[in-house]
Amino acid sequence: MSSAPSSRPTALVTGATAGLGAAYARSLAGRGFDLVVVARDVARLETTAATLRSEFGVEVEVLAADLSDRAALERVAERVASTRAPVDVLVNNAGFGLRQRFYDGVPADHERMFDVLCRAVMVLSRAATGAMVPRGRGWVLNVGSVAGLVPGGGHYSAAKAYVIVLTETLAGELRGTGVKATVVEPGYVRTEFHARSGMTSGGSSSLSSRIWLDIDDVVDASLDDLFAGRPVSVPTKRWKAVSTVLDVLPRGLVSRVWNGMPSGARRRHPTSGQ
């Protein structure tokens, strides 16, 4: 005998096994969502799912996929667009950094970055909103970065700028449909991101403690902004101030200051990408 379908709404989170994605999955489970968790490492996905089921009593589906692989991405898009088991909330979170320059970096690495940070976000946002608009309800949260406001943070900054503009455009198109899209622009969060990218994530000086964000603050603020229908979310007053300054300063000036920094200083700054 098959069990009765859950009456809970469903959220799909990409990159749900570590860092921000794991925190989004936990927070959404705590808010009463069933989950679909997506990442590449199957064992880690199964552990994540088991923990969420036992701690929150929600249903968790595991969907292993490398989002840089077009066939795997298509499987995730089909799940996102399902009418049989609708996805109410999509969190496009999976991502990584590259400590390489663009012009002489490894071309395949940069193509993978484009595929995961841009193409997957575009394909899944389209699949989700195409299914949500006819239902008149749904939420898409895309994870950008303050790095997307900086002309000079390598290919990573360019990719996050794409995510920011795509989501703001989408939020405008969705006005009046009942479906909402939000881009979150976090500053620095201690996750596996910097180690995986071969970057330092800084020490624990008083400066770094002011710069680094608490992961749950980022997740809670951005989910609150998503459900309140705000198109852009910049968690914490401190980083809102940084983002406002970056928005109002002439772009050429930000670029000159950033690119004029000694390369050693830029290397210590995680967005430098080189």
Ligand SMILES: NC(=O)C1=CN([C@@H]2O[C@H](COP(=O)(O)OP(=O)(O)OC[C@H]3O[C@@H](n4cnc5c(N)ncnc54)[C@H](OP(=O)(O)O)[C@@H]3O)[C@@H](O)[C@H]2O)C=CC1
């Ligand atoms: N940490 C920070 O300071 C900031 C991070 N961000 C953004 O937040 C998002 C999450 O990063 P963060 O939590 O820090 O990073 P983590 O490295 O901690 O987690 C990355 C997650 O993405 C998954 N992932 C990576 N590549 C792929 C892929 N090709 N296909 C499917 N899943 C993949 C990983 O799982 P697996 O390896 O199993 O696939 C993992 O679950 C990213 O988009 C990042 O750019 C934005 C601003 C600041």
Ligand SMILES: N[C@@H](C=O)C(=O)O
């Ligand atoms: N802001 C972070 C990622 O987006 C970083 O650059 O470390």
